[in-house]
């Protein structure tokens with residue numbers, strides 16, 4: 467027996483309904499805001515992530531799946547979607563004097579310690595808006611996520627955390643202040659934070675180590691160090707969100723785990739999932755396009771962890787019923803003639819009811835056994851063709867919940883009879 471790889475999950479038939487539900491909702495929200503899908507490869511040159519995400523981040527330091535292909539080129543399985551999207555947008559000239567509002571969905575890979583809500587292959591839905599620098603577009607991508615929570619029924623289970631990292635020069639100054647502060651409290655730092663003091667001091671603010679919380683609480687706030695333009699941008703963003711009725715917490719310790727951000731950063735968090743409580747994170751990254759070889763183009767976006775949202779939907783029983791039952795109708799045949807023609811009968815019904823999810827019974831067996839199958843699958847109706855129905859060119863319809871008596875209909879009336887049955 468060869469097992470799957472730790473931290474890389476199979477999505478089984480019992481779970482795929484919840485996934486399809488979430489995917490349909492994500493596509494619908496992206497469509498509602500006029501965003502367009504982009505699909506990029508899973509493999510990219512390693513260099514893209516080294517430059518894009520930053521050499522001193524956890525992802526690049528220890529989480530990438532990197533290997534040499536047969537040519538000796540170093541390739542990496544994408545650990546996130548932004549760098550590849552930027553690469554493709556530059557390469558295909560999508561950013562020449564035009565804005566782009568894009569979305570994507572697919573697997574990403576990080577070599578992290580697996581636990582509930584944290585995997586080595588997981589799936590992100592992401593949105594990236596290019597060419598717009600005002601806070602209106604930051605607000606739009608946040609409103610998009612808020613609408614998603616509303617549509618999924620998760621609005622009371624997530625909280626929006628918001629911060630601004632300011633412009634690069636101001637952040638550099640803040641970084642120096644922070645290093646001075648933590649140097650003065652060196653004894654209070656754990657080993658990881660001492661290392662980060664040299665490489666990525668802002669990330670110390672994100673430490674979850676309980677003994678570190680006091681010293682972190684005393685650190686200078688990045689919001690006191692913002693440049694004037696970024697402070698105005700942040701104030702405007704908050705004003706739009708207030709106007710739109712979106713609640714948020716300003717969290718000056720929110721720094722995010724990737725290096726490309728400036729100004730707005732945000733995360734949606736939940737306390738219904740244990741330690742892995744961030745369901746969605748993003749922000750502005752005005753320097754990335756230029757850093758990866760394009761012109762200077764402002765950009766903002768987010769990535770949403772689909773496993774975490776599926777976990778929430780399942781825990782709260784919020785998956786739409788339609789997606790939990792794979793079939794609407796089960797076709798049962800009895801007798802030699804119907805049995806001999808059952809595929810043609812099924813095709814005829816599918817022609818008449820193209821939306822109906824119809825499973826045909828195969829493998830023989832008596833009427834009772836066939837009904838049992840229909841029941842087990844959760845079909846709303848059993849469609850029955852026995853010798854009588856066959857001779858008279860009709861179908862009997864049995865509503866499995868027993869709310870209506872079994873009745874026989876002409877094929878042509880099936881669409882009308884079955885229109886109350888949910889369609890796929």
Ligand code: HAM
Pocket residue numbers: 545546547548576578583584585586588589590592593594723724744745746747748749750751766767768769770771772773774
């Ligand atoms: P990120 O915060 O690294 O951002 O990842 C986005 C989301 O992916 C997280 O909020 C979390 O829900 C989920 N996630 C991260 N790691 C794991 C894991 N090991 N297992 C399961 N889910 C996980 C980004 O990736 C940025 N590219 C987001 C972005 C787009 N910023 C601007 N545009």
